[in-house]
Amino acid sequence: MKTKKNESRLHVLFVLENYYPNIGGVETLFKSLAENLARNGHRVTILTTRLSLSDPPKEIQGNIAIHRYRFLNRYFFTLFAIFPVLKHARCCDLVHTTSYNAALPAYLGARLLGKKIVVTFHEVWASLWLTLPFMGWLPKRLHYLFEQMLLRLDFDRFVGVSGSTSESLRKAGVPAERVMTIYNGINYQDFTETDAATAPKKNSIFTYTYFGRLGMSKGLDILLEAARLFRQQCPDSRLKLIVPTQPAGFLKQILGDIEKKGLAGHVSILHHLTFGQLKMELASSDCTVIPSYSEGFCFAAAESIALGVPVVSSGRAALKEVVSGRFIEMEDMTPGALAAALQKARVGEWRQTPLKKFELSDTIAAYENLYFQLSSEPLTKRQL
Template sequence: MRILNICAYTWEIGGPARIIFDHTTEALKMGHEVDILSPMTPGDEIYDVPTGARVIPCIRTTPVSRFYREFSVGLLGYLRKHIQEYDIVHIHGIWHFGSLAPFLVRNRVPKVITIHGLLDEWAVNHHKWKKDLVTLLYQKSILAKADLIQINNADEEKNVIDYLGFRPKNLVTIPNGIRMDEYQNLPPRGSFRQQFGIPEEKRLVLFMGRMNIKKGLDLLLPAFADYLRENDEAILILAGPEDGYLAETTKFIAENGLAESIKYVGMLTDTTKLSVLADADLFVLPSYSEGFSIAVLEALASGVPALVSDRVGFGEYIRKYEAAYLTPLTVDGVTEGLSIMLENDSTRAAYAKRGREMVAQNFDITQVAKKMLAAYSSVLRS
């Protein structure tokens, strides 16, 4: 099977790139061929590419791409020449040109769309006028024409039904997954603290994700400041690429004199990311909207207790397993969660144990990738 993924395959995009990487790795093992068509801006850093896969970068065409995400004449040109060479085209996300382009080219290749949480109420209301326009022009018709719509959970199912006004027959629920074996042997505890000068007596609270308001930073920052008024034996590490909220974050830290208690370390990769997971006492993500948070899965797989919202993409699993502390989306709620989790070692240990069990039993990438490939095959048969 020849598979073409369409996604901005860069470090800045975060979770979707990691998802494609893991699925591609498994597909290659099973003898399939995978290409990744990636609209990019000059200077973007391509995400790691599995050996045997191919990334085809297409420059975003300005000034149009500033207003219409990922618009690329090169992307459209590649599809016109080559789309018929593939058995499956897998489109990651909606609202952007990459999701429209395969439908502008005459072809009969089956198309799969992964929603990635982009029909969540918060996501739809963000830049709502643009999404209303895209809906009016084509978005609903594209979803109706897709051969398969992949969702992660029951919340996304409801979002699709509410958006279209009916339940499409081509809807399939397949969760995201991660490689559990990557998180079994972490670096020695203390290496991240030593590298960044963090005292051993400070409890390390880790936020790992794009610096975007949808991640709940407007709740986490004041909540952590409130917690410090009662107990200053903690430090918050903010790890992730800038995505619109770094200036507000920096301003908050300066205005509240928290430069020693809240540190932004940028995006962490490879060994450094594993070392911060090894050293973290608590992972936090009070997000308003996630398709399916790979960062939360990574933390839980690493045995890090977590404080998250139920909007991270698999809230029903977290409730079933009591795998993480679920916080309400308020400053007071996050503050209370920080107090409960940071001041009770046995509570954190119990959450960590249940969280790792949840990931191992439900989200190992080997099993998840097989489900995705089986879904491709069912589309081809039909």
């Protein structure tokens, strides 16, 4: 996709709960987006959380200005980030934010200052909030209500990161003319055959790997019970968990479940891997496993496929769009179904489809074109 040429240069404010050096697919996306916008002559200001005292509160990188503020947690970001938003949005042409915690302060600041605003929704859970594990009755309902409130705000554009997410936005009542799809993308040059070729050789122990954040929608409850069942069928197998150490309470709960299920000798846990180390661990696995209750896009799936590592997937939401190559879908969302899928993976009963690619360059071009489109539209009454 080509961007518009010879347009006036823009000044875009990103309001993001987390940004580099925090590691994640979304952080990588916005870092790449900021760098490419700056390379094309635009100015980018980034307002985000200062996660560590070692991170500079202000950082200038050419046309990119990063302002990091200390917030006690993500809920405090929602409550108090409006003040730095009001400070930095005054001189910007438009504001870009994401679901969930950054969206409200970004919206309020943009509307108070009469600025256009884009929100990228990474997924829409709707009633799924009320059924997910690892969260109590009241927090589930409060998070559900917060999402419903965000969906009713009049952002100028709602960007869904997959067709599934965009459809969920429309079903939730967002006007179709304000919804557009921009798939998340990855840089395929970062995932080469060399990564797989230099990985440690697979041995007789069947290894299946989960990697990604600790989230209640990720199906970790299903995964651990499935691991218990699968180990009974295949004692010479191992589950590898590559996860962050935060949220600490969530990790503690996962570790407790591993002990309760007698999986201490079956599960290995890795933290804080470099990108190179992560690729080596994935390439040396027999498959990755993604038993999510929902996925808005799923960088883990796209990256596994780019490395040539087959995927065992729940097939929920955007996973049907993103997963390709060699894969197996669970028949239902139960531990038994996942254990059965792993058994198929162990004997090589893969489904094969043509590979799909989600190029980062296409993602960046689509956002840049969206910014130009919005900046050329007249302000409406709600923005004045």
